[in-house]
Amino acid sequence: MRKLGFFAVMLVVLAASLLPAQSHAEQSKRLGPWEVHYNAFNSTLLRPEMAQQYGLERSATLATLNIAVLAADVAGKPAQQVTVEGYAMNPLSMQQPLDFQEVVEGDAVYYLAQTSFTNLETLRFFITVTKDGQSQELRFSQEFWRN
Template sequence: MKKLLPLRWISALVLLMTFSGPAAAEQSRQLGPWEVHYNAFNSTLLRPEMAQQYSLQRSETLATLNLAVLDTTKPGKPAQQVTVTGYVMNPLSQQQQLTFQEVREGDAIYYLTQTRFSHRETLRFFITIKQGAQSHELRFHQEFWAN
C-alpha cells in the first residue's frame, strides 16, 4: 500500500498541472531521441505531504521544476542513466545553478529542482540532458507570481 501512495500524489500533481492554467501547464519538446516533458510552477501548489515526501520546500517565492525524459525509440519507457544539470537566469542575468533530485517510482524516472524568484519575475531555464556521448539542451522561460 505504501508504494501506491506516492503514485497517487504524482497523479494528483499531473491533474493539478492540467487544470491550474498556463503558468503550471506541462510542456514537452523533442530533443534528439528524447521527448522531454517539463513543468515549472510555484511551490505553493505542492500539497504539504508531497513536499515532505520529496524534501521540497513550499514558499510563495520558490519555483519547482519537474522534468521527465522519455526515449522515443522505446515508446512509453523512460530514458535510463540520464544526467540532468542546468542553471536559471533572472532578468538581471544573474545565474543560479540548479541541483536536480532523481526520483524513481516503478518504471517512471523524473527530476525535481527548486529555485527562488521575485514576484512577476521571468526566469530563463537552461537545462542540459546527457546520456553517454549524447547531449541536448532544453531552454525555456516562464514568468512566476508570488501567491
C-alpha cells in the same frame, strides 16, 4: 506507496494548469533521441506531505521544476535515467544553479529541482540532459507569481 507520489505530483501539475494565469501545464520537446517532458510551478501548490516526502520546500517565492525523459522512438516510451544539470536565469542575467534530484518510482523516472524568484519574474531555464556521451539542451521561459 512511492508510485503514488509520482501520480500525486502530476495531479498537482494538472490542477495547477487549471488555475488562471498561475502556472503552465506540462510541456514536452523532442530533443535528439528523447522526448523531454517539463513543467515549473510555484512550490506552494505542493501538498505539505508531498514536499516533505521529496525533501522539497514550500514557499511563495520558490519554483519547483519536474523533468522526465522518455525514449522518443520506442513504443511505450520507457523512462530514461539520464544526467540532468542546468540553471535558471533572471531578467538581470543572474544565474541560479539547479540541483536536480532523481526520483525513481517503479518504471517512472523524473528529476526535481527548486529555484527562487521574485513576484512577476520571468525566469529562463537552461537544462542539459546527458546520457551515454550525448547531450541535448532544453530551454524555456516562465513567469512566476507569489501565491
